[in-house]
Amino acid sequence: MKNVYDDLIKMIDKDRVRVDEPLKKYTFTKTGGNADYLVLPITYDEVQFVIRYALENQVPYTILGNGSNLIVRDGGIRGIVINLTQLNKIEILGTEIKVQSGATIIETSQKALSERLTGLEFACGIPGTVGGAVYMNAGAYGGEVSDVIKSALVIDKKGNILNLTKEQMGLEYRNSDIAKKDYLVLEATFDLKAGNYDEMKAKMDELTFLRESKQPLELPSCGSVFKRPPGMFAGKLIQDSNLQGKTIGGAQVSTKHAGFIVNIGDATATDYLNLIKHVQETVKANFDVELETEVKIIGEEVSSK
Structure with missing residues (x-):
């Protein structure tokens, strides 16, 4: 399958295409076998290229965030693993935050705090990426993604980019239509409100203490x-x-x-x-x-x- 590597590095810098890569380096459990090919895209075009390449050449592909809520079996993963952690920009748009899927939800909640935007305090201890959080409608301490999400940019199974409204995501307890259809989340926009910094910080400190003392x-x-x-x-x-x-x-x-x-x-x-x-x-x-x-x-x- 050497031609897969040769084909991938035509579009993606070879430093971001790795062969027979141990996935235990990328999972929170520090376990898991190797990926045939691991790709670290830095643009949506690169993600789209890899998915369409995989589809056209019948090469299986798997999406990997930061490996927080994941077990990779010891036999590893065949085909291409797409690691999205390089897509991690966070942008403030008034009371909205637009976040690329590879950013962590913890980083996003901290950015919201610094901008005095309330609504994401519950997420201050969730260890996954924004993409993973949207995919599974992550939640903690009485809050969940569905409470604050406005829209999401995803790629469907044919490599098409779609902009979904909250209603189109089918968010439910630890699940979504995004997961059921196995879409890939590229970015999410959260609709927040102006908040009081001291109150938000106190809430996040309390939740962090609860998490650290119990987990x-x-x-x-x-x-x-x-x-x-x-x-x-x-x-x-x-x-x-x-x-x-x-x-x-x-x-x-x-x-x-x-x-x-x-x-x-x-x-x-x-x-x-x-x-x-x-x-x-x-x-x-x-x-x-x-x-x-x-x-x-x-x-x-x-x-x-």
């Missing part, structure tokens, strides 16, 4: 692993199943917050997946509750490479 941020993890079951908390069910501290390989159910699985040393993605399965089976046996994963799981098993 195991000192260790690699993929964030909250499971969706909240209706009327319950996944962490509480896991804790009541006496699973905190349960370890498989280098992956452990956090002793600080049972909803997190942390890498305590040289964990593999397979360790993570085996531990997730064990947690699901145990909670099902104890409480007859099916825990659904919130984390996205992609890539191939080692044996299929």
Whole structure:
């Protein structure tokens, strides 16, 4: 497949096209196999070029943000992985913020604070990118993306760029029509309001303290692993199943917050997946509750490479 590399570097600087690249360098869990090709575009034209090239040449492609809510299986990812973290500009337009998808939602909330624009305080501790946050309608502490988003620029599965209104995004709890149709988010515009800096800062400091005191941020993890079951908390069910501290390989159910699985040393993605399965089976046996994963799981098993 050397011609894929040769074709890609005709359009994209060769420093931003990498071959057989270890994806554990790009995931929060520090696990995952290699990508055949990793591309780091810096313009929307480059993104569009890569997608259309992949479609025309039947090369599979995968979108990667900052790898925060993600597990890449140990067999890695075939074809092209498009990493969007170089697309990270944040622009203020009155009370609106236009943000490229590779910027983090934390950076965006901090920029809103500095401009005294309220509405994104809830996002001050969400570790993902804006693209990922829009894709899954991310939320925390009573707020979510759907509360403040105005529009989004996306690329569809044919490589066409579309401008979607909020209503066209089909935003719901940790899901959206963008995810269902597997569109790629290029940028989002958030509609905020003028706010009081001191009140906003106090709120964000409080949420940051809550997050840091409750979540195991000192260790690699993929964030909250499971969706909240209706009327319950996944962490509480896991804790009541006496699973905190349960370890498989280098992956452990956090002793600080049972909803997190942390890498305590040289964990593999397979360790993570085996531990997730064990947690699901145990909670099902104890409480007859099916825990659904919130984390996205992609890539191939080692044996299929």
